[in-house]
Amino acid sequence: MAKCKGLEQPIPAAPAPEEEVKAGTQLITEGDLNADYFYVVQSGTFNIIISRGEEGPQTVGSISEGGSFGELALLYFAPRAATIQAKDACVVWVIDRKNFKEILAQSSTAMASEYVKYLDKVEILQPLQDEEKMALAKALTEMSFSKNEVIFQQGEKGDAFYILIEGQVSVVKDGREVTKLAASPEKASFFGEKALLSHEPRNATLQVISDSAKTLTVDKMSFDMILGPLEELRTRGKQGKSKLEGRAKPAASSSSRKFGLITRKDLRRVGLLGCGGFGAVELVEHGGDTYALKALSKGYIMKSGMQQNVLNEKNVQIMCDSPFIIKLYETYNGTQSLYFLLEPALGGELYATYNKKGLFGKDGHAKFYVAGVVNAFQHLHSKKIIFRDLKPENLLLTELGHIKLTDMGLAKVVVGKTYTTCGTPDYFAPEMIASAGHTLAVDWWTVGVLTFELMAGHPPFESAHPMQIYQKVNKGIGKVNFPPKCKGVVEDLRTHHQLREVGLDQWNA
Ligand code: ATP
């Protein structure tokens, strides 16, 4: 399945929403890269035409009044899959991706304005200026809890601040309830705000006593990344210069220590490791150590508009330092290509190994590899990096058979939510499809999909067309048929996706 890199293509100004179309007009042309519009048919009929190799173009169906086409264009950029031609005079309604996404983004800005009202009531946030409160509100993430769940324990290190927006919690100190907090649509309660100042131990336990509860949450690291330390904001006071400009940048990891030490001309070529979408990956040697040198053709990067993805890949990979993630040691700028000097993984691709050795359905193997992925994500998420492109092809093996996550092209540092729809359709989480903003939680969804794929040999929401995949994703894991050989993991997986629904899996978020 092709991946959707979530390219931000320039989109022409929005046309009038209602358009008359003359008979014979092609509104959409198969393979067209200008794929920005979605159409609803008010009157008339359109033919769907697909080219079938030597047989030439064939009409495979039609769309008339009330029907629609081109809906994928609202989600992300992808070349058109068929030609749509007016059979007679038609009237259509049109919307383009840019406007559609802007409308969705507006609704989340409206939501953030509501959240600002809660923040206004928090005493220690008083020194924040209006635009700072808005930035903080946009980074709040919603968490759900079930009855009796402990939100935090007395004595444990505090790292997040909570606004209770639904439900009731009990505040327990030294084993005795000291008070109850309840939220109603008119009145939110908040707790744990001291954690934004320091990691002091919690001075009480907060436990849910209603059937369920919902909070808006921000942790200290996110807060510091958006606004800088709250301590400094308090010294500055409300009138001082806004901190929004001087946000803390995440630091490069120690794995970048080799930067500047290895020059490209000193690398000795040993052999070819593989071919990627942008060039070859070679095994090279330097001072007795081996590396993988990945070349990315500059011409091809420009042609496909992937400059931002390549920069992301570099910036994110520099931040990582985990035995479960391929390390980046150096980058080079050649005349034709850019180069990444990477840690080598000599055991090949996980996907190839699964196919060659018939490992699909073996739960010992699935557990081992999934555990590696969980470790990789734990590391990425601790640095607020969202990966967004988990699939067997992006997992490599070392010569000892350990797993290494690779390909940071879609990874990004995210505080709170981000909006670009990207990844691989089979691995899209519902909120990715809804385009209403997604958090680090989408990565945990993909862990569930990967587990299923390693067990069943195919992804759970598989379909011939992306739109059908999205319909299945939205129906949820409960509607998926599990092959008999995976019955053992069925319950685990359902629980995983249910846990995710209530936000419990966000132990790092
Ligand atoms: P695509 O976008 O098609 O996935 P890509 O440009 O992302 O390709 P990679 O997937 O990173 O390229 O690399 C292509 C192939 O090179 C991999 O499938 C793998 O076989 C090999 N390869 C990449 N990185 C390494 C590495 N660090 N160690 C060993 N082999 C590697």
Ligand code: MG
């Ligand atoms: Mg790849």
